[in-house]
Amino acid sequence: MKYLPLLLAACWAATAQAESPGDMLAAYRADAARQTPGFQPSAQRGGAFFAHRFNVSEKMPACVACHTDSPSQAGRHAVTGKSIQPLAPATNAERFTDPAKVEKWFRRNCKEVVGRECLAGEKADFVAFVMGGR
């Protein structure tokens, strides 16, 4: 048991670098609330956004074109055919733990699919939706 404090310190150091999906949801929510006071994330809106066909790009009309219609399922890139791991943190523990990676893919995917960057509120809704697991 004398190593317990060391072990706890190591765990603390590991968690301090990564964020949890809940931390990320809180950050996007705070961001959205600065633009829209009282903003509350909605998993239902996030699900509708995920399924919505923006039709900006013929090959990538919607998020579901690559991620399938369930975030707990593995997807396939609509252009390259490469497989994509599930987006739901419940199925894939790496998801929504690395803010730089999440921002990079939101930026790229939103520009391609929606034709513009996603708003903080849309990101908060999306994270709330994937955390729901389906």
Ligand code: HEC
């Ligand atoms: C053309 C295919 C494609 C489409 C369409 C697409 N994505 Fe992705 N998405 C990817 C790929 C490829 C990755 C990165 C590979 C990986 O992490 O598995 C990714 C990763 C992500 C991630 C990173 C999550 C994490 O923590 O790792 C988010 C968030 C994301 N996509 C959101 C979206 C949203 C929102 C839409 C719709 C607006 C969307 N994607 C549409 C291909 C796509």
